[in-house]
Amino acid sequence: MKLRALLPLLAFLILVVLLGYGLTRNPKDIPSPLINKAAPAFDLPAVLNPDDKVSDKNFLGKVTVFNVWASWCSACRDEHPILVKFAKEHKTTIYGLNYKDQRADAIRWLGIFGNPYIASAYDVTGNTGIDWGVYGVPETFIIDKKGIIRYKQIGPVTDKIIADKILPLIRKLEKE
Amino acid sequence: MNPIKQISFTLILVLTSLSISAAINVYQFDDPVKKERFYNLIDELRCTVCQNQTIAASNAGLAKDLRNKTYKMIQAGKTDDEIKTFMVERFTDFVLYNPPVNNSTLLLWIGPAVLMLIAFIFLISNIRKRVSTPVTEIDAQEHERVQTLLKQKKDGNND
Amino acid sequence: MIPELGHFSLILALSLAIAQAFFPLVGAQLNKTRWMAVAKPAAHGQFIFLSIAFAALTTSFINNDFSVLYVATNSNSLLPVQYRISAVWGAHEGSLLLWSLILGIWTLAVSLFSKHLPPAMVSRVLGVMGLISIGFLLFMLFTSNPFDRLLPAAIEGRDLNPLLQDFGLIIHPPMLYMGYVGFSVAFAFAIAALLGGQLDSAWARWSRPWTTMAWCFLTIGIALGSWWAYYELGWGGWWFWDPVENASFMPWLIGTALIHSLAVTEKRGSFKSWTVMLAILAFSLSLLGTFLVRSGVVTSVHAFATDPTRGVFILAFLGVVIGGSLLLYAFKAGNIKSAGRFSLFSRETLLLTNNIILVVVCATVLLGTLYPLVLDAMGAGKISVGMPYFNYMFTLFMLPLVFLMAIGPLTRWKRQSINDLLGKITIIFIISVLTGIASYFMLGTISWSVAGVIALFTWIIGSSLINLYKRVENKPNKITALTTIPLSFYGMFLAHIGVAVFMMGVTFTSHYSEEKDIRMKPGDSLDMAGYNFQFEGATEVNGPNYRAQQGSIVISQNNRKITTLKPQKRLYLVQRSPMTEAAIDASLSRDLFIAMGEPLGNGEWSIRIQYKPLIRWIWLGTIIMAIGGLLSISDKRYRYKRKRLAS
Incomplete structure (x- = not known):
């Protein structure tokens, strides 16, 4: 047996390892290019009161959770009670970005399911969403005291993710 | 996976992943060069929320927004590179169907x-x-x- | 009751597959005739039980038995009956059953048409096919049973995905699977030859018609898929280099290389270990395609609903089948002595060059498809590899191949003198170049690259004709001499012309298509590509399970009406999904393609109008290639059975 004859087998085994690794990944998860960059600027009216403004300036000086949601998004409904509970149990600043929604629907939604947000920015055009690289609602960002994005969660936040990733990170960032 | 769960799973998949009606958008251009650049660009940008479609082919909300954004940027005189950079800054190289040459x-x-x-x-x-x-x-x-x-x-x- | 019957038949088929694999393979090794004799009856029995299972599932679909989970998820009582039948293979579980049934058909065919082969060879071939069948049946029974019950039964089904409610999708998967699974025959022959240490010209001759047959099916299957995407997805594209498309294209590329390499092995006894490798690769890539489509590892428009346990199962199966055969190859390939010496310039070298280019193109497609995964695995971020990359690479490598394709058939085995070849082709070469130049200046708006393709087209057609002429040159009656040329020659002749026709279609469609997305109200008209399109408005029409807005567009040329096209925008009632049903006026020289976008109020619509020159040549070319394949299988040197009957 020549060693050369083993080459195809070797190449195939590498391929199998690669494909096996692929099974553990979601090919649609894109890491955010905004990690460790300044939060993109925006200045939008608030959902509940159009005269109030929500902007990236609100995030400065404290660790902020910024959650992108919409009333039309079914995964947001699964996520929402967890956020409400999280807001109650921990004194964390949570802002919302209401993405491509109707104001009346959004207000009704908050009325029914509870409002964990200090305020939600009303992004009816989706332009702020584009600037934040939002592509699948819900998404959740964690921003440090200096207004730098430190973490992004794509898809609904779960209790496990809060316990394993979000809370430890917030604790760490608060000490910085 | 139990049967009911599987049904709802399939259902969600069908509803969210398929955009099966053609995305047809009417954009006005005075300049044929800009028009050509526009169609070439949206044919090379990936709709990040879709299964595997360009923003030209998809009817998803985000694809429409990105088409509109591309249109506005072209009309505002931005170059192709500027538009691509804009997209990459927000969505990473994942949006480019033509991957850049780098390490x-x-x-x-x-x-x-x-x-x-x-x-x-x-x-x-x-x-x-x-x-x-x-x-x-x-x-x-x-x-x-x-x-x-x-x-x-x-x-x-x-x- | 019927679903249980189907389920039970699958279990019986599995038992028979085990018998079909075990006894003949071991029997051939130990030289036990009785054990080997199990192969054929087991194969026939397996085929019968697979047919019963398939018939059972089809019956459940026709009877709208929504107590079967798979039926409830993929059908509906309003679904027209032909789609209820094609819904059998409309999703993961049923398409696996189709796959298994087709494997059963190929196995049956091998057992029926191999009477002239040594018993040990037949036993091994059938045994290997039995092994493959075991894998798929286990996969189906353990992770994807199409007969699973849904209790209590659903009152109504979730309906078949509207995209699949279409004629193209009735025939595309069976054709494609006939191709994929057909390569299992070539694979089984290769493994059998390795096991028996009998790699020779005879082996090549036996497996060649099977390989060509599978290749024909795959060619047609892929073409059907592309044709379907063209008219059904509503954007007028015919190939997207989507991972799932690539998954079907890679076995095709290797299959094409294999056909050529088998020719050398059959006629000259050379390239044996290489040919075996290709036979293993072709089927391995078919299996890899199954994995890519069903595991969710890559993002694709066409993927089935995925489930990680399925991915793990197929990967394990891949590991056993491909890993096992590559290991066997590693042990045995060293002993293979290749005969046949040839010089640097000979038909052998050109065929090897063909093989190298096709394999490298296949490797490139694989690289592009999996590269995002590789980068992700190394933590280097996410990228997309799409159409621009593949088009670039493909054109870069395929053009030289197409150029050489014209020379290959004109060269001699073993050694070709350059002067002799030049004598044959110089005139054609000059004519081709002149045609290119002339078309550049005469056709007005064409670019040099298109002129180059026209020259290449002339080059292939011209040299093919020369080759035909050389065959009858010295015969007294040239016309009757044409009938004495072996069919396999005409097969190759046509297949190569098919490639040329395909290339013209692709080039003209991609360079000269015109497309407009415009807003039209009733009475509006548009002039494009020499045609006038007048929108007459849209009316509501109802189908069995959908409602549609149907536009009416009158097309005229030089003030003469050509046709009225009626594209639809459909809303399927069960899945609530909108669908574009494009209307196409097709002809050999161009397609006029119209799709309805959105209603914009006051009877106005956004409408896409496309002019696609020579697009039919793309599918015409592939049909010609497939006919070429069929012709070469019909060559009389493969007809053993009839001869035996005659003698």
Whole structure:
């Protein structure tokens, strides 16, 4: 047996390892290019009161959770009670970005399911969403005291993710 | 997975992943060059929320927004590179169907040519080697064996 | 009751597959005739039980038995009956059953048409096919049973995905699977030959018609898929280099290489270990395609609903089948002595060059498809590899191949003198170049690259004709001499012309298509590509399970009406999904393609109008290639059975 004859087998085994690794990944998860960059600027009216403004300036000086949601998004409904509970149990600043929604629907939604947000920015055009690289609602960002994005969660936040990733990170960032 | 869960799973998949009606958008251009650039660009940008579609082909909300954004940027006089950079800054290189050449894509871009080169060097040296080796006896033996195996075909071939 | 019958038949088929694999393979090794004799009856029985299972599932679909989970998820009582039948293979579980049934059909065919082969060879071939069948049946029974019950039964089904409610999708998957699974025959022959240590010209001759047959099916299957995407997805594209498309294209590329390499092995006894490798690769890539489509590892428009356990199962199966055969190859390939000496310039070298280019193109497609995964695995971020990359690479490598394709058939085995070849082709070469130049100046708006393709087209057609002429040159009656040329020659002749026709279609469609997305109200008209399109408005029409807005567009040329096209925008009632049903006026020289976008109020619509020159040549070319394949299978040297009957 020549060693050369083993080459195809070797190449195939590498391929199998690669494909096996692929099974553990979601090919649609894109890491955010905004990690460790300044939060993109925006200045939008608030959902509940159009005269109030929500902007990236609100995030400065404290660790902020910024959650992108919409009333039309079914995964947001699964996520929402967890956020409400999280807001109650921990004194964390949570802002919302209401993405491509109707104001009346959004207000009704908050009325029914509870409002964990200090305020939600009303992004009816989706332009702020584009600037934040939002592509699948819900998404959740964690921003440090200096207004730098430190973490992004794509898809609904779960209790496990809060316990394993979000809370430890917030604790760490608060000490910085 | 239990049956009911599977049904709802499939259902969600069908509802969210397929955008099966053609995305047709009417954009006005005064300048044919801009128009051409626009259509080329949206054909090379990936709709990040879709299964595997360009923003030109998808009807998803985000694809529409990105088409509109591209249109506005072209009309505002931005270059193709500026528009691509804008998209990459927000969605990473994932949005480019034409991956840029850099360290991590080097293998992708030159791999095929290198492989072709190696294959041909191997081919030529192999043939040279072959020409210089004498004919082995195997040839004759095998010839005989093959003829026996294929004999009945020969028998029938007298037409 | 019927679903249980189907389920039970699958279990019986599995038992028979085990018998079909075990006894003949071991029997052939130990030279036990009785054990080997199990192969054929087991194969026939397996085929019968697979047919019963398939018939059972089809019956459940026709009877709208929504107590079967798979039926409930993929059908509906309003679904027209032909789609209820094609819904059998409309999703993961049922398409696996189709796959298994087709494997059963190929196995049956091998057992029926191999009477002239040595018993040990037949036993091994059938045994290997039995092994493959075991894998798929286990996969189906353990992770994807199409007969699973849904209790209590659903009152109504979720309906078949509207995209699949279409004629193209009735025939595309069976054709494609006939191709994929057909390569299992070539694979089984290769493994059998390795096991028996009998790699020779005879082996090549036996497996060649099977390989060509599978290749024909795959060619047609892929073409059907592309044709379907063209008219059904509503954007007028015919190939997207989507991972799932690539998954079907890679076995095709290797299959094409294999056909050529088998020719050398059959006629000259050379390239044996290489040919075996290709046979293993072709089927391995078919299996890899199954994995890519069903595991969710890559993002694709066409993927089935995925489930990680399925991915793990197929990967394990891949590991056993491909890993096992590559290991066997590693042990045995060293002993293979290749006969046949040839010089650097000979038909052998050109065929090897063909093989190298096709394999490298296949490797490139694989690289592009999996590269995002590789980068992700190394933590280097996410990228997309799409159409621009593949088009670039493909054109770069395929053009030289097409150029050489014209020369290959004109060269001699073993050694070709350059002068002799030049004598044959110089005139054609000059004519081709002149045609290219002339078309550049005469056709007005064409670019040099298109002129180059026209020259290449002339080059292939011209040299093919020369080759035909050389065959009858010295015969007294040239016309009757044409009938004495072997069919396999005409097969190759046509297949190569098919490639040329395909290339013209691709080039003209991609360079000269015109497309407009415009807003039209009733009475509006548009002039494009020499045609006038007048929108007459849209009316509501109802189908069995959908409602549609149907536009009416009158097309005229030089004030003469050509046709009225009626594209639809459909809303399927069960899945609530909108669908574009494009209307196409097709002809050999161009397609006029119209799709409805969105209603914009006051009877106005956004409408896409496309002019696609020579697009039919793309599919015409592939049909010609497939006919070429069929012709070469019909060559009389493969006809063993009839001869035996005659004698």
